[in-house]
Structures are given as structure tokens and as C-alpha cells.
Amino acid sequence: MDFDFLIKFSPMFIQASWLTLKLAIYGVFFSFLVGLLCIGVSYFKFSFLNTICKIYIEFSRNTPLLIQLFFLYYALPEFGIHLSSFTCAVIGLSFLGGSYMAESLRAGMEAVKKQQYESGLSLGLSKWQNFRYVIMPQALGIAMPSISANIIFLLKETSVVSIIALADLVYVAKDLIGLYYKSNEALFALVLCYLILILPLSLVLNRIEKRLNYV
Amino acid sequence: MFEILNQDTFFRLAQGLKVTLELSFISVLISLVGGVFFGILMHSKNKFLYAFCRFMLEFVRIMPLIVWLFVVHFGLAKWFGWHLSALGSSVIVFSIWGVFEMMDLVRSSLASIPKHQYESGLSLGFNKFEVYLFIIIPLSLRRLLPMSINLFTRIIKSTSVIYLIGGIELIKVGQQVIELNLFQNSYTAFVIYGLILLIYFVLCYPLSVYSKFLEKKWS
Numbered sequence: 221m222d223f224d225f226l227i228k229f230s231p232m233f234i235q236a237s238w239l240t241l242k243l244a245i246y247g248v249f250f251s252f253l254v255g256l257l258c259i260g261v262s263y264f265k266f267s268f269l270n271t272i273c274k275i276y277i278e279f280s281r282n283t284p285l286l287i288q289l290f291f292l293y294y295a296l297p298e299f300g301i302h303l304s305s306f307t308c309a310v311i312g313l314s315f316l317g318g319s320y321m322a323e324s325l326r327a328g329m330e331a332v333k334k335q336q337y338e339s340g341l342s343l344g345l346s347k348w349q350n351f352r353y354v355i356m357p358q359a360l361g362i363a364m365p366s367i368s369a370n371i372i373f374l375l376k377e378t379s380v381v382s383i384i385a386l387a388d389l390v391y392v393a394k395d396l397i398g399l400y401y402k403s404n405e406a407l408f409a410l411v412l413c414y415l416i417l418i419l420p421l422s423l424v425l426n427r428i429e430k431r432l433n434y435v
Numbered sequence: 436m437f438e439i440l441n442q443d444t445f446f447r448l449a450q451g452l453k454v455t456l457e458l459s460f461i462s463v464l465i466s467l468v469g470g471v472f473f474g475i476l477m478h479s480k481n482k483f484l485y486a487f488c489r490f491m492l493e494f495v496r497i498m499p500l501i502v503w504l505f506v507v508h509f510g511l512a513k514w515f516g517w518h519l520s521a522l523g524s525s526v527i528v529f530s531i532w533g534v535f536e537m538m539d540l541v542r543s544s545l546a547s548i549p550k551h552q553y554e555s556g557l558s559l560g561f562n563k564f565e566v567y568l569f570i571i572i573p574l575s576l577r578r579l580l581p582m583s584i585n586l587f588t589r590i591i592k593s594t595s596v597i598y599l600i601g602g603i604e605l606i607k608v609g610q611q612v613i614e615l616n617l618f619q620n621s622y623t624a625f626v627i628y629g630l631i632l633l634i635y636f637v638l639c640y641p642l643s644v645y646s647k648f649l650e651k652k653w654s
Contacts, residue, residue: 282588282639283632284595287606291632294613295625379499380596390501390599403509410502418497 225405229396236389237413243306243388244375247313251374252367254314255321259329263351277319285316286380293384309381313374320370328363329355361432368425375418389413439616439623440630451608452634458522458604459591462529466590467583469530470537477538478545488538495535501596503528508600521602529590536586544578545571577653584646588639595635605631 258273280288292308303311332355340350360367382391389410396406477488495503508524511517519527548571556566598606609627616623 278640278643279636282592282643283635284592286595286598287628287631287635290606291625291628295628298622298625376499379501380599383599390499390505393505394599397509403513407506407510410505411498414498414502422497 221408222402222405225400225402226409229392229405229409232387232392232396233389233409233413236387236392237417239386240375240378240388240413241417243309243313243378243381243386244371246310247317247374247378248371250310250314251317251321251370254318255323255325258318258322259325260351262326263329263355264347273322277322280315280319281323285312285377286383288312288315289380289384305381305384305386308384309378309386312381313378316377317370317374320373321367324363324366324370325359327366328359328361331362332358364429364432368422368429371425372418372422375421376414379414437626439612439620439626444612444616444627447608447612448605448630448634451603451605454522454602454604455591455594456638458525458529458594458597459587461526462533462590462594463587465526465530466533466537466586469534470583471541473534473538474541474545477542488535488542492535492539495532500528500532500593501599503532504596504600521597521600524600525594525597525602529594533586533590537583540579540582540586541575544575544582547578548574577649581646581650581653584642584649588642588646591638591642592635605634 258277261269261273289308289312292303292312293305296303336354336358337350340354341347345353378388379390381388382394385391393406393410397403473488476484479485504525507528508519508521511519511524552570552574553566556570557563561569594604595606597604609631613623613627620626
């Protein structure tokens with residue numbers, strides 16, 4: 221193991237980790253929004269929108285992110301839509317993650333008992349207030365384990381963005397292996413960076429899960 | 436726009452699809468067999484075995500699959516001089532990943548069976564083997580099957596990442612087709628990538644519908 225080499229190239233890895241983290245934060249934020257939107261649509265029973273949401277969920281769950289990114293990055297410019305690779309990656313991640321979030325939030329919502337909803341109504345809450353104050357807090361608590369699994373999944377899934385020329389960890393590692401044939405060092409740094417990113421996150425999420433577990 | 440969808444293109448894509456399917460089929464098969472074996476081991480009362488399985492599971496789960504592919508593909512070549520093809524290393528990675536994910540599913544479905552099911556089986560006069568054969572295995576299969584079908588769709592979807600270590604599969608073939616037709620047809624990328632999206636969807640959607648159906652039927 222050549223540690224001088226590692227130290228020399230550590231700024232690249234730090235930058236790449238930062239990019240991965242940034243992508244994951246954007247991705248998680250937007251996919252959570254998309255997920256909320258999807259279950260909001262099904263909660264308020266907009267039947268037409270609901271069908272669209274269902275089609276979207278099934279489509280994005282059953283196709284790999286890699287090819288979704290390819291589609292966004294290479295196919296859309298043919299119609300005059302030019303997105304930067306970072307935007308593409310964020311859109312792709314939220315497209316994929318949104319459906320996963322929607323599924324876990326829906327499962328959480330279905331687990332909330334029907335009486336809760338009805339007693340909310342009988343207290344004089346409107347449908348929206350019921351959603352906001354009664355159903356969602358409980359559903360979030362129930363869905364938190366699968367939401368945190370989704371967050372980790374999204375962070376791991378960012379590893380394919382190197383195909384649309386974003387210099388993430390995989391890209392840097394592949395570069396170094398190709399240029400200097402230092403596979404030991406590059407692989408070591410790759411594994412280490414992902415460990416540093418994912419382990420603390422999973423511990424924090426575990427804590428949050430325990431906090432939110434009222435039921 | 437759609438004139439590239441001719442026989443040649445379909446033939447080429449079918450070749451790529453064959454690789455994807457082969458890879459997924461082999462990995463699914465290995466992970467099924469290995470997962471059931473390790474799951475039963477993990478369910479056994481032995482603390483040491485449980486800790487080992489748990490450690491391996493977390494170990495495999497925490498890294499992205501691409502990182503494992505890199506470690507196996509480039510690492511084995513460097514450390515032992517095994518120059519595996521992209522397909523070879525991805526079979527290794529996907530099988531290991533599948534085995535440990537499957538192991539967790541088997542363990543959780545075995546653990547979900549209430550204890551009184553064993554006891555009432557024994558009190559009905561079944562011996563231990565019969566209890567497993569007639570009560571425990573059918574019951575746990577009902578929980579296991581929908582979840583494992585979901586895992587298989589995930590394996591099929593994840594095979595797309597072997598593109599990154601240079602495997603010639605569906606996506607790579609699609610790119611070759613695009614490069615060939617780029618100058619005659621300006622919508623090539625849209626058509627081909629759209630088609631590949633559809634192919635993956637057609638592969639995975641029936642499976643996920645079936646798993647949802649089973650979940651509803653047996654819950």
C-alpha cells in the first residue's frame with residue numbers, strides 16, 4: 221500500500237465524497253417531496269392523478285437507475301432539453317427514490333388505524349387537518365425504518381452517476397486505476413469513503429427510528 | 436424516427452438481453468440455494484453462527500454493489516492474478532449479495548412463525564420432522580415467497596451496473612446500436628434507451644405484480 225499516493229490524491233476523494241453527499245441530500249429531499257405528493261394524491265382521492273401516480277410508481281420501481289440516467293442525459297437533448305449532468309443525476313435519483321418513498325409512506329399510512337381518521341373527523345377536523353395532524357405523524361413513525369432504508373439505498377445508488385460524467389467516488393477510483401494501475405490504493409480509498417459516508421448515517425437513522433417509535 | 440427498430444437492432448438487443456437474463460438467472464439460482472441454507476443456519480440457536488451471518492449481511496449490505504464489483508474485478512486481478520471477465524466477477528458479486536439478502540429473508544420468515552405453532556404441532560403427535568414438513572415450511576413459505584420475488588426483481592435490475600466494469604450486456608449493446616445509427620437518425624438515443632427502459636420494465640413488472648398478488652392472497 222502506497223500511502224503517499226493516497227495522501228496525494230485524497231483531495232480528489234474528498235471532493236468526490238462531497239459530491240456524492242450533495243447528490244444524496246438533494247435526491248432524498250426531492251424524493252421525499254415526490255413521495256408525499258403521491259400519497260397526498262391518493263389520500264385526497266384525485267382519481268385521475270392517482271392513476272398517473274400509480275403508473276409512475278410502477279415504472280420507476282421496475283427500471284434500473286442506470287438506464288433512467290442514460291435516458292435523461294442522452295435522449296432528452298434530442299428534443300432540445302439540455303440538462304447538466306448534476307441536474308440529470310438529481311432528477312434521476314428523485315424519480316427513482318420518489319416511488320420508493322411513496323411506497324413506504326403508503327405502507328405507513330395504511331398501518332394507521334381507521335378509527336384514528338374517523339375520530340379526527342368527529343372532532344371537527346377537516347380532511348387536510350386530519351392528514352396533517354393525525355395521520356401523517358403516526359404514519360411517519362411507522363414508516364421510518366423503511367424510509368431510512370430508502371435513504372441509505374439512495375446514497376448507495378448515487379454510485380452509478382459516473383456514467384453521466386460526474387466525478388463521484390467510483391469515477392475517481394476508476395480513473396486512478398486506469399491511469400496509475402494503483403488498484404489497491406484506489407479500492408481502499410473507495411471502500412473507506414463509502415464506509416465513512418454510510419456508517420454514521422445509518423447509526424443516526426437508527427437513533428431517529430427509536431425516537432419516532434410512539435406506536 | 437422509428438426506422439432503426441429493424442430486425443438487426445432487435446437481434447442485437449436480444450443478444451444483450453440474453454446476457455442479462457443468464458446473469459440474473461444464475462445469480463438468482465445460487466442465491467436461492469445459498470440463501471435458504473444460510474438462513475436456516477442463521478435461524479439456529481447458535482450465537483456464534485448468528486453473529487457471523489449478521490456480520491456478513493451488514494458487510495455486504497453497506498457498500499454499493501458497484502464498489503463490490505470494483506473490488507472483485509480489479510482487486511482479484513491485482514492480488515491473485517485472477518483476470519476474471521466482467522461476467523465472471525459480476526456472477527460472484529451478485530451471488531454473494533443475493534445469498535446474504537436471501538438469508539435475511541429466510542431468517543425473518545422463519546422467525547415470524549409464532550412458537551405455539553411448533554408446540555401445537557408437537558402436541559398433535561407429529562414428530563419434529565413432520566412439524567417442519569407440514570407446518571413450519573408451508574407457513575414460512577407464504578411470507579418468504581413475495582419478499583424473495585421482490586429480491587429477484589432487484590437482482591435483475593441491478594445487473595445493469597455490470598456495464599460499469601465493461602460487461603457487454605443490454606445497455607452496452609444498446610450503445611453500440613446508437614453509435615452505429617447516430618448519423619442517419621437523430622432520435623436514435625431516445626428510441627433505443629426508451630426501448631431498453633421498456634425491456635427492463637417488461638422483465639420486472641410481471642414479477643412485482645405477482646409478488647403483490649401473493650402478498651394480498653396470503654396476508
